[in-house]
Amino acid sequence: MAGKLRAGDKIVVASHNAGKVREIEALLAPLGIETIAASDLGLAEPEETGATFAENAVIKAVAAAEAANMPALADDSGLEVEALGGAPGIHSARWAGESKNFRRAMARIARELAEAGVVSNEPNRANFTCVLAIAWPLERVHLFEGKVFGHLVWPPRGDYGFGYDPIFVADDHEETFGEMEPAQKHAISHRAKAFEQFVAEIVEGRQ
Numbered sequence: 315m316a317g318k319l320r321a322g323d324k325i326v327v328a329s330h331n332a333g334k335v336r337e338i339e340a341l342l343a344p345l346g347i348e349t350i351a352a353s354d355l356g357l358a359e360p361e362e363t364g365a366t367f368a369e370n371a372v373i374k375a376v377a378a379a380e381a382a383n384m385p386a387l388a389d390d391s392g393l394e395v396e397a398l399g400g401a402p403g404i405h406s407a408r409w410a411g412e413s414k415n416f417r418r419a420m421a422r423i424a425r426e427l428a429e430a431g432v433v434s435n436e437p438n439r440a441n442f443t444c445v446l447a448i449a450w451p452l453e454r455v456h457l458f459e460g461k462v463f464g465h466l467v468w469p470p471r472g473d474y475g476f477g478y479d480p481i482f483v484a485d486d487h488e489e490t491f492g493e494m495e496p497a498q499k500h501a502i503s504h505r506a507k508a509f510e511q512f513v514a515e516i517v518e519g520r521q
């Protein structure tokens with residue numbers, strides 16, 4: 315039986331990524347669920363040793379739930395580029411290096427595509443994937459996955475969002491995620507899709 319959350323409950327957002335924390339808080343606020351970020355509780359960032367988004371989401375959610383003795387919601391996500399065999403994938407954050415330089419990470423994608431000699435008049439297909447994990451202390455973890463498909467553009471466009479948003483255009487759209495107002499991105503993103511399932515299953519009164 316899945317644990318449940320209801321308005322007034324408080325959970326830890328098990329992420330040290332400010333962009334993600336902001337998006338998750340914006341998704342939870344209308345449900346009346348209060349949040350505190352792992353970094354505001356001074357929780358250490360666990361090492362992401364998993365081989366999949368799901369494994370890493372579980373590592374982060376369980377570590378935060380046990381350290382804080384509260385329910386914890388983690389998000390593991392990334393950009394998968396078809397012509398790069400799904401890279402950077404679970405290494406999306408790591409491609410930005412210690413300094414979290416996403417201009418450099420986006421340039422690496424452009425460079426690796428050029429080096430791979432991808433000769434195509436078609437835009438490069440890519441998708442964002444998000445796996446959400448909700449954990450209660452000493453209980454089972456529940457997972458929800460969302461994907462958004464689209465293509466890459468170069469050079470990057472737009473200052474909204476975070477990470478790889480300026481080079482990703484979702485199918486049936488022309489603006490990059492970096493050019494979209496947050497509410498527009500929230501309506502179609504991988505995170506929003508995973509979140510919809512999380513709400514349907516976990517949030518009391520939303521079934």
Ligand code: IMP
Nearest residue numbers: 389390391392393406407476477478479
């Ligand atoms: P992690 O899940 O903390 O390992 O890192 C996920 C990384 O994927 C982020 O640092 C971003 O680089 C990238 N990413 C995940 N979701 C998004 C998004 O919505 N927009 C842009 N980049 C994203």
